[in-house]
Amino acid sequence: MSDVSEELRLRCARVKLVVTDVDGVLTDDGMYYAESGEEIKRFNTRDGMGVARLREGGIETAIVTQETTEIVRRRAEKLGIAHLFQGERDKRARIEALAAELGLDLRDVAYIGDDVNDLEAIGVCGVSATVADGMPAVRAAVDYVCELPGGAGAFREFAELLLGARSMRQR
Amino acid sequence: MSDVSEELRLRCARVKLVVTDVDGVLTDDGMYYAESGEEIKRFNTRDGMGVARLREGGIETAIVTQETTEIVRRRAEKLGIAHLFQGERDKRARIEALAAELGLDLRDVAYIGDDVNDLEAIGVCGVSATVADGMPAVRAAVDYVCELPGGAGAFREFAELLLGARSMRQR
Amino acid sequence: MSDVSEELRLRCARVKLVVTDVDGVLTDDGMYYAESGEEIKRFNTRDGMGVARLREGGIETAIVTQETTEIVRRRAEKLGIAHLFQGERDKRARIEALAAELGLDLRDVAYIGDDVNDLEAIGVCGVSATVADGMPAVRAAVDYVCELPGGAGAFREFAELLLGARSMRQR
Amino acid sequence: MSDVSEELRLRCARVKLVVTDVDGVLTDDGMYYAESGEEIKRFNTRDGMGVARLREGGIETAIVTQETTEIVRRRAEKLGIAHLFQGERDKRARIEALAAELGLDLRDVAYIGDDVNDLEAIGVCGVSATVADGMPAVRAAVDYVCELPGGAGAFREFAELLLGARSMRQR
Numbered sequence: 154m155s156d157v158s159e160e161l162r163l164r165c166a167r168v169k170l171v172v173t174d175v176d177g178v179l180t181d182d183g184m185y186y187a188e189s190g191e192e193i194k195r196f197n198t199r200d201g202m203g204v205a206r207l208r209e210g211g212i213e214t215a216i217v218t219q220e221t222t223e224i225v226r227r228r229a230e231k232l233g234i235a236h237l238f239q240g241e242r243d244k245r246a247r248i249e250a251l252a253a254e255l256g257l258d259l260r261d262v263a264y265i266g267d268d269v270n271d272l273e274a275i276g277v278c279g280v281s282a283t284v285a286d287g288m289p290a291v292r293a294a295v296d297y298v299c300e301l302p303g304g305a306g307a308f309r310e311f312a313e314l315l316l317g318a319r320s321m322r323q324r
Numbered sequence: 325m326s327d328v329s330e331e332l333r334l335r336c337a338r339v340k341l342v343v344t345d346v347d348g349v350l351t352d353d354g355m356y357y358a359e360s361g362e363e364i365k366r367f368n369t370r371d372g373m374g375v376a377r378l379r380e381g382g383i384e385t386a387i388v389t390q391e392t393t394e395i396v397r398r399r400a401e402k403l404g405i406a407h408l409f410q411g412e413r414d415k416r417a418r419i420e421a422l423a424a425e426l427g428l429d430l431r432d433v434a435y436i437g438d439d440v441n442d443l444e445a446i447g448v449c450g451v452s453a454t455v456a457d458g459m460p461a462v463r464a465a466v467d468y469v470c471e472l473p474g475g476a477g478a479f480r481e482f483a484e485l486l487l488g489a490r491s492m493r494q495r
Numbered sequence: 496m497s498d499v500s501e502e503l504r505l506r507c508a509r510v511k512l513v514v515t516d517v518d519g520v521l522t523d524d525g526m527y528y529a530e531s532g533e534e535i536k537r538f539n540t541r542d543g544m545g546v547a548r549l550r551e552g553g554i555e556t557a558i559v560t561q562e563t564t565e566i567v568r569r570r571a572e573k574l575g576i577a578h579l580f581q582g583e584r585d586k587r588a589r590i591e592a593l594a595a596e597l598g599l600d601l602r603d604v605a606y607i608g609d610d611v612n613d614l615e616a617i618g619v620c621g622v623s624a625t626v627a628d629g630m631p632a633v634r635a636a637v638d639y640v641c642e643l644p645g646g647a648g649a650f651r652e653f654a655e656l657l658l659g660a661r662s663m664r665q666r
Numbered sequence: 667m668s669d670v671s672e673e674l675r676l677r678c679a680r681v682k683l684v685v686t687d688v689d690g691v692l693t694d695d696g697m698y699y700a701e702s703g704e705e706i707k708r709f710n711t712r713d714g715m716g717v718a719r720l721r722e723g724g725i726e727t728a729i730v731t732q733e734t735t736e737i738v739r740r741r742a743e744k745l746g747i748a749h750l751f752q753g754e755r756d757k758r759a760r761i762e763a764l765a766a767e768l769g770l771d772l773r774d775v776a777y778i779g780d781d782v783n784d785l786e787a788i789g790v791c792g793v794s795a796t797v798a799d800g801m802p803a804v805r806a807a808v809d810y811v812c813e814l815p816g817g818a819g820a821f822r823e824f825a826e827l828l829l830g831a832r833s834m835r836q837r
Contacts, residue, residue, distance in 0.1 A: 176369040177369050177370060180369075181525075182368050182369050182370050182476065182477060183352075183366045183367070183368060183369075183475070184366070184367040184368065184369050184372065184399075185356075185364055185365070185366050185367075185527075186364065186365055186366075186367060186395045186398060186399055187358075187362050187363065187364045187395065187529075188362055188363045188364070188393060188394050188395050189362055190394075190398065191362075191364075191529050191530055191531055191533075192529065192530045193364065193527055193528065193529045193530070193533075193535065194527070194528055195525040195526070195527050195528075196525070196526040196527075196528060197524050197525060197526065198518040198519050198522075198524050198525075198526050198610075199519060199524050199609070199610060199630065201526065202610055202611070202612070206611075222530060223530050223532075224528045224529065224530050227528060227532065228526075228528055267370070268369075268370060268373055269373070269377075270373070286476075286477070288370065288480075304525070305524065305628075306524060306628070309630075347711040348711050348712060351711075353710050353711050353712050353818065353819060354694075354708040354709070354710065354711075354817070355708070355709040355710065355711050355714065355741075356698075356706055356707070356708050356709075357706065357707055357708075357709060357737045357740060357741055358700075358704050358705065358706045358737065359704055359705045359706070359735060359736050359737050360704055361736075361740065362704075362706075364706065438712075439711075439712060439715055440715070440719075441715070457818075457819070459712065459822075523696075527698075529700075533700050533701055533702055533704075534700065534701045535698055535699065535700045535701070535704075535706065536698070536699055537696045537697070537698050537699075538696070538697040538698075538699060539695045539696065539697065540689040540690050540693075540695050540696075540697050540781075541690060541695050541780070541781060541801065543697065544781055544782070544783070548782075564701060565701050565703075566699045566700065566701050569699060569703065570697075570699055646696070647695065647799075648695060648799070651801075
């Protein structure tokens, strides 16, 4: 946490919901296609632990993605993520609706995404992050650029940042 | 765009069609074989966004590859790429025919490939590129060597280069 | 072995059992999900050779993991690992029970893991290691941080360290 | 070729057969296991082109591996490799028998492998190589260590080295 400003740390400490994109964030940027029509995505075991640790720390996780696959439904189920929104073309509107439903201020919401279709969501959330290999326009727009690339633990890195800020506040 | 010459930028700005190889460009250089006979290829989600952004910017994408798989047919379909040519041993002839059919000068066509069987196509197109891990003979022949390797967003990088050049021209 | 202290080398030389985590150690940190419900893990051929070489050197290998999959059962079978414990939430208790059953002192047991749920096991074993991309809290707690990441030969690297220490002792 | 000694270049120029290991050389070091029992290996498209280019240059390719899978049989078939030997525990004996059968001196045979079970074969062949991520004992034993790791084009790199040496001789 040494390289995060005190101002950002304070914003991180109030986060109660983390919203994440899927492809390129929870997965590496790969889309695996098999000859039979099967699709495969590669998630990360350490990110999975991050979702569990956020929950223990009182922070919920939501998934908002433009794609719609059974793969993501199962991964969300495995990780116990109830807030799953697939096929979303307007991520910002979805996040605003979810925050309202949960009685959260948008300043209580953190967002992590990797591409230009995440820029609007990044603009409205209290804290924003991207993966080390995020698109240049996204890296330029967020509060925090992870040291790790998508699918290699970037979500976990962001989760630990939020948890660390919260535990500092509680001391 | 800072490290691209003004001359190359002008050539990029007139591109109306991008022709791409598949294996090693749209995919990492992997050929995944399963015991059952299944084959798998790994594409890139950010490259997919690149095809969409090119289209919005008025630039079409075509695929010309020596292999023939159902995998590539489905990926092209997903990305809305109508110009799909598989099993092509003479890529240059195919590109010349396609340009003629679309009423394009070859100077309106950009090409990205990674191996020695791409050299002839590279030689005739207006702008040429390869991936960071392209074969040495190809890296030596092209106008632009991407910073990213095949399957890791190199196609997207090239797409943004073309779109950036076009938007500069329009100002 | 040049960068390992004499004290650690002596501890390595008495090891008779290596206990390893699976996800993120024997595999890269990927969890591959297919649309059909299929799951895939990526092991490492050189790690497999490491298990064989440990056995020839008189050191047994055990797997202790929180997950439960048929994948790991088959990999263990392929490598001839008889001590396989899946679905373990208390890894430390399992290792203590196994050591007792085999008549081993915990100082005869080495452990390699990558995440915070491995910290208790790391605390009780005679020698501990993690992968190059292990979580920071784990890297700070172990005796040895491998140069190689999980799934890329880190287990083999640790195995060779143990075998090297043993062979030095025997001279 | 600049960093290869004249003596090694002369040895490379007489090679008529390249023998290659599979796991960790033609593939990355991954062994992909699926929950259903399916196994997957990741080959490299540029290595495939290497086999074709060797053939055009008058150099045959043989595969000698300890494992036995349908995956490797199909990959060999795809690449037109007739000399396929799976389940080989004594690689050196197999190579000696193959050379005799083809009427070749062992100095006409090149070998590329990555692990300690390749050391005997490395010891008898005219030219030997390993991948960038080969085991230390193998890197220490071979004539040439590729800049590229297994499954990322190392075989192709070795093939181009042999072809380059041959074309120099023919001038």
